[in-house]
Amino acid sequence: MSSKPKPKSHKGKRQTTKPAQKRPLPVPERIKRHFSSLCAQIDGGHFANAIKTCDKILRLDPNDQDALRTKLFLYLQTEQYLPSLDMIESESGDEHAFEKAYAFYRLQQEDEASAVLEDIKKKKGGDDRGVMHLEAQLSYRQGSYQSACDLYNQLLDTAEPQSEEYSDIVVNLQAAQQHLDFINSGYLQGIDSLPSNLRNSIESQPPPAFPSSTSAAAIIASSNQAADSAQPAQKKVRAKRVPKGVIPGVTPPPDPERWLKKSERTTVSFGKKRKGAGGGASQGATQGANVDAHAPSGGGGGGSGGGGGGKKGKKRK
Secondary structure, rough: OOOOOOOOOOOOOOOOOOOOOOOOOHHHHHHHHHHHHHHHHHHOOOOHHHHEEEEEEEEOOOOOOOHHHHHHHHHHHHOHHHHHHHHHHHHOOOHHHHHHHHHHHHHHOHHHHHHHHHHHHHHOOOHHHHHHHHHHHHHHHHOOOHHHHHHHHHHHOOOOOOOHHHHHHHHHHHHHHHHHHHHHHHHHHHOOOOOHHHHHHHOOOOOOOOOOOOHHHHHHHHHHHHHHHHOOOOOOOHHHHOOOOOOOOOOOOOOOOOOHEEEEEOOOOOOOOOOOOOOOOOOOOOOOOOOOOOOOOOOOOOOOOOOOOOOOOOOOO
16 A cells, blocks of 8 residues: 655744845835934934935925025035035026125135125115125135225124124124225335335335236256255365365365275386396296196195105005
8 A cells, every 4th residue: 555645844944034125114214214323413413424424315306495405504514615605606697796796705706796785785785784794705815805894883883792702703704994094104104214215215106016927047046046955955074074275165175095005006006026037928927827728736846845745654564
C-alpha cells in the first residue's frame, strides 16, 4: 500500500509578516513641520541651515510667500547680496524695491541704489524711515555731507530716545558733521594760512587730472623697479670680520685653491726637471717603471743586495 505523505506541521515556527508601509504625510503637514524647524533655526542663529529649510519648503510649494520673504531676509542677513538681487529680479512687481536698493548700496553701486530710492519716493513718498536712513548713508558715502546731516537731523527728531536707532543716528550725524566742519572751516583756514602767491596759484589752477593711459616710460620704470625689488638684498659684511687692508667689493677675493697642495692646484705650472747622473728618459719616472714585465719577481740584477752576490743558504739534509 502506498503511504500518503504527512502534512508538515508549523508548530514551533514563527510566522513573519511584512511591516505595513507608512503613508507619506500630506504636503501641508510637511510644510508645517519645515516651518517649525525654520523658526528654531532662525532663533538659534543657524542661518545657513535655515536657507536650506526654505528651499525644502519652496520645493513643495514654489509660491509660498512666507518662505520667499524669509529666504530673502536670510540672504541679506548673511551678506549674500548677489543672490538676493537675482531673487528680487526674478519676481514680478516692486514689492522688494527697498531690499533691492539696500543690496545695491552694500555692493557699492551707489548710482543704481539712488535710482531705486527715487522710484520708491515717487510712489510712496519720502517719509519712510528706512528710505531716509538709506538715503542719508548714500549721501554720506557720495560726499554730500550737508544732505546727510539734514536727513539725520530729521530722523533724530522723530526717533525714540534711549533706543538703539537713536544712538546710531547720533554717531552717524557726528561723523557727517565733522566732515562738513572740516570742509567749511578747517580746509579754508589751512588755505588762508598759506603764502599769498601759493594760495592764489592753488585757487586759480584746478588739480591736475589723473592720466587715463600710462606711458611706455612709466611702464618700463615700474617693471625695472619690480625686477629690482625681486632681487634678494645683499647681506652686509660686519666690519669686525674684515681683515686689515681688505676693502669689501674692491679687494679681489682670495684664491679658492689656497688650501690645496701646490702639486694639486690648477694655477701652478712646473718647469723642466734637471737630468740626474744616471740621466736618460727614465729619470724621474715612478719606481718600477723600467722593470721588465716578463721577468720573475725574485730575479734580475737590479735587486737589493747587489744581485746574486749574497750568501747562499745551506740546504737541510
